[in-house]
Amino acid sequence: MPEPSAPGPARLAASPAASFPGRPRPVLPRPDWQTVAAIFAGGALGTLARAALAQAFPHAATAWPWPTFGVNIAAAFLLGYFVTRLQERLPLSSYRRPLLGTGVCGGLSTFSTMQVEILKMLSAHAYGLAAGYTAASIAAGYAAIHLATAVVRRVRVRR
């Protein structure tokens, strides 16, 4: 998982549960207010961008959902870039990952809208479109993460 090596007070606060022998218990994270504020601010920004695009480019149920497709692939690239850079390149920071990763990228991308779009395509018997949209989203999303990760890792660490 990308999370295990994730630095930050929030992850640290939630991690002790994993060290208990036997079945771990659910533990509510107790992040500091800065972490929560960073997630809120980033999420607000990402959501605003996604909602504005969705409103600006409405589409029929049987047309390619460009707004959702676009934000999802863009957010995947950004998340791959941010997370790799923050984990492997930059010094520990307590607010960057929540702000940029959990907040901006999480708010910008959406899974539920994609599922409802696929469902509507299936209901309209647009099976080819549904299959194409699903396959393209996953292929491009995966490739975006892979590419962003490679871009960050190609840059030598300066000491």
Place this chain on the structure above:
Amino acid sequence: MSLLLWTAVTLIGGAGSVLRFYVDALVSSASGRDFPYGTLVVNLSGSVVLGLLTGLALAGDAWLLAGTAAVGSYTTFSTWMLETQRLTEERQHRKAALNIGVSLVLGVAAAALGRLIGAQL
């Protein structure tokens, strides 16, 4: 009224993201980190609710606020892809394929279930 509407979209988006963080952390702490259950639970629960809103035939500003802003910000595509890519990097190809397959099949099923319930209400 547009300013008020977009202010609400922004605030709801922030709140949805914070809720995602808490649900993900809560589920991950209970399930361990062998498989990204946290994101799966977030995405499936969000898909049920968005399906429900679809079944209720929400439209216009109501859809923008409850669907696009609230549920849209709560669920995430980017983390789902990141976790899948990191699984393949760790040569956990079976888990990566499962993460894609299970999320997709149950995601559409969850949306369909939500829509069915919403249409009955």
